[in-house]
Amino acid sequence: MTRYVIVGAGEAGIRAAASLRAAGEREIVVLSAEPIAPYERPPLSKPPDPDRGLLRPIGVDLSGVELRLGCSARAIDRRARTVELATGERIPYDRLLLATGAKQRRLACPGGDRALLLRSSDDARAIHARAEPGARAVIVGAGLIGLELAATLRVRGLEVCVVELAARALGRAVPAELAERLVERHRAEGVLFLFGARLEAVEAGAVRLADGTRLPADLVVAAIGVEPATELAEAADLACANGILVDSSLRTSDPAIFAAGDCAAVDHPRYGRVRFESWRMAGEQGRLAGRTMRGEAGELTALPWFWSDQWDLSLQVVGRCDPQRQAVLRALGSPGLVRFELDPTGGLAAAAALGPAGPVGRAIRLVERLIERGAVVPPSTLADPEADLRPFLRAP
Amino acid sequence: MPWITVCPLDELPRGSVRRFDHGGRTWAVYRTATDELFCTDGLCTHEAVHLADGLLVDYEIECPKHAGVFDIRTGEALRLPPCVDLETWPVRLHDGRIEIEID
Structure with missing residues (x-):
């Protein structure tokens, strides 16, 4: 054996x-x-x-x-x-x-070790233990973990500020138009965002930025990848x-x-x-x-796919998004949106959707199958919110 | 085992799925593109998300949340993450209405 x-x-x-x-x-x-x-x-x-x-x-x-x-x-x-x-x-x-x-990466700035990290259940418990309603939280990093945590802490009644070095949220894996809508949703709930913000130090009770801004903080979490x-x-x-x-x-x-x-x-x-x-x-x-490991043949053919849930919005991405690709947008209820990305031959290569969970899930599930089959769908059909894409699963 | 009316047939277009609640329980009722009717438990066995929000393609329903897939004819869980099959329920067309038999 x-x-x-x-x-x-x-x-x-x-x-x-x-x-x-x-x-x-x-x-x-x-x-x-x-x-x-x-x-x-x-x-x-x-x-x-x-x-x-x-x-x-x-x-x-x-x-x-x-x-x-x-x-x-x-x-x-x-x-x-x-x-x-x-x-x-x-x-x-x-x-x-x-x-x-x-x-998790640690913050490199002075005092960076004061920031909590989130990877394990112990980490999560440590964050929740300090998440008193009314407390001030600074989250470093506007990636998926940072944004999910922002919503989680805001729901618990904390004042939440997200500090991000880049000019926008979710820069690595989520198209800009969806990331912007998601950030707007956070702002509507009272989450503050500082983009282009470089960290100078994490001090007792505050985070200091390179431009001199001092953010009072009872809780600092680093979510920088x-x-x-x-x-x-x-x-x-x-x-x-x-x-x-x-x-x-x-x-x-x-x-x-x-x-x-x-x-x-x-x-x-x-x-x-x-x-x-x-x-x-x-x-x-x-x-x-x-x-x-058992000696069977097999290759990783699965498409990358992930989801996030923040407030009442679901985000799902299938394939690897690339801002350089030709893209088609489709409305998905309000304020939902799907971005379909096409490869140079017109085939579907990736998609990202933001909106209510059901329509987002259905759209992304379908795109995944269309990508796997190498389906080519006319851009005008992709853009039409009423068009059913399922028939394209059967096309040659 | 009573037959319970779900809805008139024309309220469930071909290639679609709808939720049906009765007696504190919930089901997913399917009408395929080829005009066959099926019924399964309503909630995905993984995270209790309703399958009526899912994508129906041929005989497969895909959970909208975490992409678990079930065969609507047998309830079999076809793809990760769910490992537990759905239960399936008898469906019939009676006087232009879709009915399911539940216990």
């Missing part, structure tokens, strides 16, 4: 374990540095569900999987094929999956460059070692080398690794 060891119990690691188990494998060990059962991370930045709270277990049957909580992996011995734990214990493997995820957790891989001399380098089947430079999720820089057949940072991609990669 092949022995599988998985380092990391996030979405990628857990889906890989479940996939191996479903295929009949019986020797599967999952090492989790966290002391609690695997949980979903997407709820951590959103308002807590009154019925279920922040901590939601990943809904997967792990019976038959040896889940070792509170176990930090310290080193990999590739020659002996063992993983060494912080306790010194050595765990042998035949196939190893690194699903080590990513770490993540770095892949590659220390184990690098120390073991696996090829890394902004992530653990893997081929489209998730193999590293060592044929016995695979990587999946936020820590992996994948050679995606459609996009080339990309390190994805999304829940769905982590799960898809985990499932794929479960197959390819």
Whole structure:
């Protein structure tokens, strides 16, 4: 029997374990540095569900999987094929999956360590514990986590100011016209935004900006992105460059070692080398690794897709948006909007939608299928809010 | 097991899905582009989002929230994230009305 060891119990690691188990494998060990059962991370930045709270277990049957909580992996011995734990214990493997995820970036400015970070359930609890109604919160970074957290804290009755170095929010993955509408929604709820704002220091009770502005702050959260957790891989001399380098089947430079999720820089057949940072991609990669570690053929073909929920608006993006592409806009109720992006041959390449959850979900689900089929839809049809795009799924 | 009226057939266009609530429970009732009728539980087994807001393509309903996919004929969960199948319910056309049989 092949022995599988998985380092990391996030979405990628857990889906890989479940996939191996479903295929009949019986020797599967999952090492989790966290002391609690695997949980979903997407709820951590959103308002807590009154019925279920922040901590939601990943809904997967792990019976038959040896889940070792509170176990930090310290080193990999590739020659002996063992993983060494912080306790010194050595765990042998035949196939190893690194699903080590990513770490939040810290603020580099003086006092930057005063800022809280949000990655784990403990992080989320620490933020909520200090989120007294009426308190003043400064969130550094207007990315997805920063904006979700802004809404979450505002709902709890805090004064919220979002400070962003760039000229706009969500600059990395969301088209400008959607990001602007989302920021307007936040402003209507009383969230303040400072764009083009460079941090000078985080002081006790305040954040100071380079232009001299002093923002009083009872709570400072840094949401300025993540770095892949590659220390184990690098120390073991696996090829890394902004992530653990893997081929489209998730193999590293060592044929016995695979990587999946936020820590992996994948050679995606459609996009080339990309390190994805999304829940769905982590799960898809985990499932794929479960197959390819067993020696089955398989490539990462899934399209990147993510969502965010802020206030009463849903945001969903499928494919990789690019401001340089030809784009077609379609109204989606009010104030909803879809941006379809076309490749040079007129085929659908990506789309982003903002608006009520149902229409946004339907639009993006459909675009995903249209992209997968290489469908070409006339721009005038894409722009028509009444036009049903489903017939284009059947076109040659 | 009573048959309960959902709506007149012409209120559910081909290729669409609607929500039906009865007795504190909720269902999704489908009329395919090929004019077949199906009924499943209303809520996605993953996050309790209503499938009547989802995208219906052929025999697949896709949850609008996290993109789980189910076969409306069998209720089978076809794609991550849901791992639990939906229950399916008998549907019939009676006197121009769509009816489902529920217990």
